[in-house]
Amino acid sequence: MAAVLGGIALAIFATTPPSPKGGKIVPTAFSATRAMVDVRQIAGAPHPTGSAEDAKVRAYLVARLQALGMDVTTSSAGVVDARGTAKYTRWTGRKEPPKPLINLIGVLPGRDRSQPAVMLMAHHDTVWGSPGAADDTAGVAATLEVVRAIHTAGQPRRDLVVLFTDGEELGLQGARAFFADNPLRLKIGAILNMEARGGGGRTAMFQTSPANGAAMALFARNVSRPSAGSLAVFLYRILPNDTDLTPTLKGPYTSYNFAFIGRSALYHSPRATPDRLDQGALQDMGDQVLGLTQGLLAAGSLPARAPDVVFFDLFGLGLAIYPAWVGWIVLGLAGIGLALVVRRNGSAGLRAGAARMTGLIALAAVLLYAFNWLSLKAGPPNYYDRLAAIPRLEVLALLVTSAAVALVMASWRPGRAGVVGAALPLMLLGIVAQALAPTAAYGVVVPLALVGLTLAIADRLGVVFGFGLLAVIGAVVTGYMLALAHQIMQGVGATLPMVAALPLAIAIFALLPSWPPMPRRTARLTAGLLLTAATGLALSIHFASLADTVAAYADTKH
Template sequence: MNSHYPISSYTSRPAAGSAAARWLKRISILVLLFGAMLIGLLQIRAPQPAGPDAPPDAFSADRAMEKLSVIAKEPHPVDSPAHDQVRDYLLAELEALGLKPEVQQAQGESVWEPGKTLTLENIVARIPGTDNSKALMIAAHYDSVPEGPGAADDGAAIAAMLETARALQVSGPLKNDVLLVMTDGEEMGLLGAKAFMKEHPWAKDVGLVLNFEARGNKGPSFMFETSEQNGWLIEEFMKAAPQPVAYSLVYNVYKLMPNDTDLTEFRAGGLPGLNFAFGMGLNAYHKEIDTPNNLDRSSLQHHGEYMLSLTRHFGQLDLTDVKQGDRVYFNVFGWKMVSYPESWALGFMLLGLLLFAVTVWHGWYQRRLSLKGLIGGFFVALLSLAVVFGVVTLIWSILQANVSHPYYVSIMKDLSVGTYYLIGLLLVMVLVAFLLIRTFSRYVRTENLWIGTLLLWVFLSAATTFYLPGGSYLFTWPLLFSLIGLNLSYMMREGAWAWPSALFAMPGILLFTPILYLVFVMMTLDMAGPLITVAALACTLIYPLFCRMPRRGMM
């Protein structure tokens, strides 16, 4: 029992003012939480496309679309007549820009048809610099899959390369040479990139690679992968990119996945680089609907603005040694990013551990916490996550089982329709969490439940710091802010935890929202159970809002 407060404070609800005041308070808290989610979602956007009247030295999606309409007129896989037409068109466009493109011919074996030898034709061109340190290479592949014309994958990047080269020719030479490398056979197993690294003499001239890809036909272009020791690259990327979208968590997770792009081969050959892709509109990936008409021009504009601005920036820098210790990086407000050395992650994690210990002491001193209650709160948090996972997995399985045709199952996962299912499952998650916490708060004091939940965050912060350092920010910073909120609640009257909980949960909600949306977009609702469970983890930051008023005999 808390001797600082009379028994009546546990047995009756404190005066809360008029009903209107209570509703105003609830609405204000909802505005705070939804505001944090909206700010998080504002990170996931592409710039407005520039029209044909954009300045000559700027990138224009409309001008690039003219090229793309030719490149992606029809499927053009390796060794097809359409492929040869695209090759000749690209050579002619580069020559029209005053460049001297070359075709590197090589042989490669398709990973999809073992034993079948393909003739590869990489297209390469050099824009000479005035005082070259090492060359900056822009790379993308121009072959498509047989099933689709490849407007997004990877025609958009090729069209952006042509528009970028045109703008560079207008503005004049940079210090470093710029290499335009249009690889062939990427869809057959990164064959063109392998051939370039193994056989082309220009490979040894490269100081940095900017590679561009797509896994859908809309949405912002993400910088989703870097080479090792990316500290200098990230700092310069943040200086130069006009609308950067990048998360070190995505890069750390991507390294654990079996996916490859041409940058995989470039990195294997020792070249440092940055990798970009847009990934919304997954239903168009490698499909017949991957056409220029279905491509989001904002995605093309984002690709191009990265390409042009970063080329101009890195083209003026010394690229002889670009390796520096890795960094943690992430967006916070729109296109504003935060970055710090990865080595600092341990310090921030230890700060969280220290603040957790101070918070436990503070709660014990104020007689708001108990060891029994803390342990109880920890297991209640774990139980809530397990129940959410089970309920959501069951509901999603039932929904899919009651759809008779595989086509309609795929429609359920599509972004336009799947978003409504996602919102529905999130509401189910909130309802399950509310009912559970409302029930258990009869037996566990709110402060004990709060600190027990944050103990789970301590474990997650420590685990990611050691095993997934690029993702440590996602757990460490929400932990630190929520601990501050809990300490403030100790200094307020009993039951006045709503505002500290909501206000100091906002950073965590802001950080989690774009990551959850990205996982949904990239993995679809095939990952419904794990996805909503991660959302439930973020929801634990506002568990105090679900609690009842304290009463006697609670832990």
């Protein structure tokens, strides 16, 4: 129980953004309170591309950039293409195309203007019908506050460029135009883009340019409370999602993408107002972007291309980073530890352990799929309504996976060999992941090594110290897996919640060495109660009215 509670505490710590800092902190630090002044000014009303409100926003931003000592220009980004115009027509009902796009560009001169510049990027337009306090006013306001802090600290070593793009919501129109033919693009060496899909939560650095080894080493040195993982980078490369960073990825730039996705009901919502923006998320974005920007500006040379690395934050306390090939060594250590346990304790229970872990993963995935299906409303699903349901879907996932654990694991006395058996399906997954996607495999191979090596030495430490060490490792792995499952549910929980079955199964594996079995009848009764509660929750989501946060223009994602 202590390991479970410790894991929950670590997960909460890892997924909670910092408290917003007030305006009286040192002037060279990022203050969400100061940034909120801009958020309230910009996000008072929807300001889509071509609107009168967006013209007011652009005028305000020009004045703000000039006040921060930047040389400011406006750049025509051409006209909206046919696809963007079609989206605009669906939003507004108007058949005429929106007005020409206008990007805003600010340059803060550095001491050595021959050096490649660092660019901060966000988009100034919103979707139709949403004030966009998060998407992307938070990114715009964070940019302004970062520039203020850097300007206050003195002239940077190299130029700092700000690009506020137009037409992002119509298909990355302004960014595509800038990186296609604006001469300033040839001056840029590094890019930090800021986005949001929701209204709060931790800000994650979720995407980089290819060959990110040196880029991530610099990130690790300069960001004090990071939220980042190479698993997210791997997944984002294969998913069909785009941001303004997309047009840069084939260019010679060192690129980073930041976003928060908590409070997902507020994505493109008419209720995405400044008062509903999580100021802790804004503080988190600003702290990470400021630290990284300062590091890039001060660097003697910007990071060169180097092989992709494995990286993940340690509950926000720092960043673990290592070459992808080291994953094989981690797997080898896991295998050595598990083999020593079998040598000492025998092999009785290996098959049972493997069967139970395989059954747990399969049953949890099936239950997650089935209850997610049960929660769907009749007719085609509304993307934004499903986003609004994510907090309840997370509770639903916890209920059904706990039921799966109660049915498969709760009454089992695994013994040491049984725990090793439970590791075998995970070892197989780890080997496949390390072979096919080495930068994404750490979520499996690192817990296997931690638990395997701890098992190998725990019995030699005596009952008290050995059990205590197993409980600590169980809490650490459980905390990380709960945080990862939370991130998965926020990202794809509305459509693919079954993906969360794996991290939850790994958490159970880490807890098995100190597992207190319960009577079989109690386990079955517990599972029944959990599934009953899950059924009630799924039906309540199914029959609930359409969320009042749904985007004003849509009954589908677009």
